Amino acid sequence: MTKVDVHTAPVTGPGAPPVARTRAMLALCSGSAMMNAAMAASSATSTLVAGDRLGAGWGGVPNTAGIVGTGVGALALTALMNRRTALIVGYVVAALGACLGVVAVASDDVLGLSLGMLLLGLGNAGAQLSRYGAAELYPPGRRGTAISIVVWSAAIGAVGGPLLMDPSGNVADGLGLVPFAGPFLLAAVTCVIAAVTSFRAPAGEVAPSSMTLRSLMRTSTARSALVVMATAQVVMVAVMTAAPLHMHLHGHGLASVGVALSTHTLGMFALSPITGRLLDRFGPPPVILAGLLTLAASCALAALGPNGAQLPALFLLGYAWNLCFVGGSARLARDVPAADRPHVEGAVDAAVWMFAAAASLLSTIVLSAGGYRVLAAGACVFALLIAAISAPRRNGQSAPKDGRPAVAP
Numbered sequence: 001m002t003k004v005d006v007h008t009a010p011v012t013g014p015g016a017p018p019v020a021r022t023r024a025m026l027a028l029c030s031g032s033a034m035m036n037a038a039m040a041a042s043s044a045t046s047t048l049v050a051g052d053r054l055g056a057g058w059g060g061v062p063n064t065a066g067i068v069g070t071g072v073g074a075l076a077l078t079a080l081m082n083r084r085t086a087l088i089v090g091y092v093v094a095a096l097g098a099c100l101g102v103v104a105v106a107s108d109d110v111l112g113l114s115l116g117m118l119l120l121g122l123g124n125a126g127a128q129l130s131r132y133g134a135a136e137l138y139p140p141g142r143r144g145t146a147i148s149i150v151v152w153s154a155a156i157g158a159v160g161g162p163l164l165m166d167p168s169g170n171v172a173d174g175l176g177l178v179p180f181a182g183p184f185l186l187a188a189v190t191c192v193i194a195a196v197t198s199f200r201a202p203a204g205e206v207a208p209s210s211m212t213l214r215s216l217m218r219t220s221t222a223r224s225a226l227v228v229m230a231t232a233q234v235v236m237v238a239v240m241t242a243a244p245l246h247m248h249l250h251g252h253g254l255a256s257v258g259v260a261l262s263t264h265t266l267g268m269f270a271l272s273p274i275t276g277r278l279l280d281r282f283g284p285p286p287v288i289l290a291g292l293l294t295l296a297a298s299c300a301l302a303a304l305g306p307n308g309a310q311l312p313a314l315f316l317l318g319y320a321w322n323l324c325f326v327g328g329s330a331r332l333a334r335d336v337p338a339a340d341r342p343h344v345e346g347a348v349d350a351a352v353w354m355f356a357a358a359a360s361l362l363s364t365i366v367l368s369a370g371g372y373r374v375l376a377a378g379a380c381v382f383a384l385l386i387a388a389i390s391a392p393r394r395n396g397q398s399a400p401k402d403g404r405p406a407v408a409p
Contacts, residue, residue, distance in 0.1 A: 011293035019138050025136025025146075027200035028130045029153035036157030037096065037125035038187035039066065039120060041165050042101060045183040046117050049081020052111050060241075064357050065114040069097075070128065071353035075396045078127055078346030082203045083133045084259020087126045091195035098191055101184035106177055116184070120292025123191055125349065127154070132345045133202050135333035144287075144330040148272040151326055155269030159262070161186070171197060189354065217347055221335045224390060225328040228288050228347045231386045232324035233356045235295055235379045236317060238363040241262060243314065246372035250307065263311050267318025275326045284331040285392045292387035301382035 030228030046062035053277075054061070077086035097119025104112030131150040135143040161183075177185075217223070247256060278287050298316035301309050328348075336344050366375045 017301055023200050024137055024202045025134060025149065027197045028150055028202075030197040031091065031194040031201065032127045032130050033153050033156040034162075034197070035045070035091065035094065035123050035192040036154040036159035038098060038157070038190045038194075039124050039127075040158050040161030042066075042098065042120055042187045043185035044115065044162060045105075045165065046113055047173055048102070049105055049113060049180050050110050060360060062110065062114045062117040066117035066121040066124065066244075067353055067357040067360060068125045068217050071121075071350045071357065072118075073122035073125025074346045074353065076122070076127060077129060077269060078227035078342045083129070084198060084201045084203045086199040087130060087133075087201050088195050089396055090123045090126025091191050091198060092123075094120045094126075095188050095191035095195065097123070098184045099186035101187065102167045102177070102181045105184060106182045115140050119202070120187065120191075123194070124249060125353075127194070128349055129345065130201070131329055132333055132341070135330070136341075137202060140334045141280055143333045144284075144326065145276035146352050147274025147329050147333060148274075148279070148326050150274035151322065152269055155265070155272075157190075158265055158269065161190075174365035216292070217229060217344070219336075219344075221331060222344050225331045227386060228292065228324050228351045229328035229348065230355045230391060231383060232291065232296060232321045232328075233352050234359040235299065235357045236321045237359040238366070239317060239361040239376055239379055240297065240314070241360055242367040242372050242375050243302075243310070244287045246367070247310070247333070260311060260314055263275070264314040267315035268322055269318075271319055272322055272326060275322055276330075279330045284327045287323055288327040288331070289387060289391055290385055291320050292390060294320035294323060296380045296383035296387060299383060303376035303380060343395055 039169060043063045043066055046066070047060060050060070052063050073090060077090050097116040099116075100119065101113055101116035102118055104110070131147045134146040134150045136145045164186055166184050168186040169179035170182070172182035172185055173179050217226070243260060243264075245259060275287065294316055298320055300315050301313040301316065328344075332341065332345055332348065363375065366378070
């Protein structure tokens with residue numbers, strides 16, 4: 001029997017040696033965790049810096065620039081030759097953006113800070129797309145679990161990044177910089193680590209598609225995944241942008257707000273492996289429908305429940321997002337032909353993050369006009385509408401698994 005060299009064997013498909021596949025998964029998960037730490041710390045800090053400089057109403061501008069950068073990066077990075085190159089380039093650009101953030105914070109330059117966040121967003125796009133690289137390491141029946149593991153690993157960075165904001169501020173102070181520069185120094189370091197670890201990521205060569213991007217996005221699989229993922233992202237961003245301000249206006253202190261945000265983050269990531277198992281067991285359609293219904297239920301609880309119901313509502317909101325996000329991603333990874341997959345995945349992610357940027361800006365307008373409960377109630381109705389549209393039809397037809405999905409009329 002011929003011995004397989006795990007150092008040179010390909011790791012871009014389900015037939016990869018287990019050791020090589022494990023190394024590739026560790027690279028993808030490590031990069032995702034590091035990049036999420038960078039985004040979590042820098043996004044929170046940029047809001048504080050911009051709020052102090054421009055006022056609370058404009059505090060979200062740099063953060064919105066980061067979301068736009070993620071959307072642009074999803075398209076730009078998938079145009080590169082392979083997934084590994086996309087990850088490395090994205091993380092290196094993000095490190096440069098973090099360095100620009102250090103300079104901008106030190107000089108009180110909000111425009112420069114926004115540009116730095118835009119570049120950080122490009123790296124975040126790489127971290128988001130890495131879940132698809134993980135899916136390609138496994139056969140279709142295990143891709144839900146592979147995607148869920150990468151999403152779960154993001155929790156390490158999403159939780160750890162904010163916890164390191166204060167220590168990094170002390171480091172910046174010791175270097176003679178303003179403390180707010182610390183989180184951007186942290187982001188620069190973690191992005192460099194992510195870039196280095198990504199040299200072990202699977203290459204995942206991208207072949208040119210025989211269809212235009214517009215035609216690809218009109219396929220039933222791409223449309224349904226986009227609708228579900230965009231709905232979850234828009235509802236979550238809208239509610240979670242407004243929730244801290246709502247709690248503050250009703251007398252809750254920073255400790256209570258912090259607990260609420262941590263509870264929501266726990267819902268987003270902690271149960272992700274369970275979502276992956278459900279997807280591999282039952283397939284994407286029922287899991288996605290469960291996610292949309294849970295999304296509606298969480299918003300209804302936030303809108304109609306007592307103040308004490310906010311914590312369980314925000315936890316459910318986080319897990320509903322997970323069901324929809326991982327479910328939609330799994331559908332693309334399973335049902336889109338290999339030649340078209342990277343192009344569709346990048347386009348869907350780009351659209352999702354652009355919708356999220358709009359939701360981030362518009363949610364506070366709705367909050368000021370109608371209040372938090374009106375915002376949550378509107379999100380509930382929206383989620384129910386999408387659930388009704390997305391419910392599987394019992395017409396004897398099933399989604400294609402191996403061939404090119406049908407183009408919607």
